[in-house]
Amino acid sequence: MGNNTNAKEKFIETAYKLFEVKGYNGTGLNEILKESGAPKGSLYYHFPNGKEQLALESIKLAGEKIIANLKRTLDKFDNPIDGIVYSTNEIAEIIDKNKKMHDMSISLIALETYDNSEVLRTACEKVFEAIENIYFQKLFDYGFNDDKAKELAVFISAMTEGAILLSLTRKNGEVLRQVGKQIKILTNI
Amino acid sequence: MGNNTNAKEKFIETAYKLFEVKGYNGTGLNEILKESGAPKGSLYYHFPNGKEQLALESIKLAGEKIIANLKRTLDKFDNPIDGIVYSTNEIAEIIDKNKKMHDMSISLIALETYDNSEVLRTACEKVFEAIENIYFQKLFDYGFNDDKAKELAVFISAMTEGAILLSLTRKNGEVLRQVGKQIKILTNI
DNA sequence: GTCTATAAGCAGATAGAC
């Protein structure tokens, strides 16, 4: 019997890379097929609901990778703000080099789908919530009370997503680095 | 002689509304044509470079509207931070009501085009710069020195864009309101 | 300047052989 798990995973891996950079509407099924080297029939066997189902799995995968990256980085530091500044600097470097999105944000697909597909919007919402929770836990463990940690986590999530957007648009990581510096100054931790 | 200016402006108005919410890749030319009530030949007469040229004009128009809104709001306040908080609360209300983008951000089209079209990327970059300059001027006029005003302007731009993204994804303006509160606390102005 | 007809290609999706 053929190994269907590998074929399915290959589709998701390929799709998630393309969706993250080119977006949901900007990526055709044919492109995903070509890149993954499989025929169309196989895709629809593994994803009966077609493109939307493939995107759903892609968003979940992207979320897992983003969360894993963020956790790994924050764990290097005791002070949460130092970890966050390091994280923004890491992303800044990637943008300086690749000038492409890669395991940093699902903002594009979130903006493309929040008004069209409740399934995909909810999936994106969950990823953003998970990111916020990582920040919250780090801040809470450091000693902030529940309310303060929650407020700061929302703030840091928004700031980071915005800085990624601006840095991508400008094709350099300067905004991310400036924002990192600024949050260090403002929070004064 | 026919009034070509009106026809052209009508196209831009229609396109900008659709692009802002549905995105560049998510909006077909046929949809713009149908909504504006004009035939295809007319569009290509006014925009020989097709969709990209239409999008370029749409981004410029969106930028003008966003800037005008922001200026008008900030001018109501002497204290820049109070103006910014009011502005984020305004956007939060719009999201609570409409749950759609409308004169608040070009983030979707920026993320869709930064890697495909240098023309559109540059247009988006200019809009973000203009927004940043509005914040800078307000902060500078209030008494911040040049460097500090610049740093805060970048920070506020990023934070606002990120908060809009998260609020749209969650379909409510809570993040924007929380971020507004938080920036008031952190800057302590 | 305006409008219609149409081209050429790609989109997502499906049927059915193997």
Place this chain on the structure above:
DNA sequence: GTCTATCTGCTTATAGAC
């Protein structure tokens, strides 16, 4: 489970009548 052929409809764009 895999693969091919194909369908329908939409995409951007163009040619040419008026």
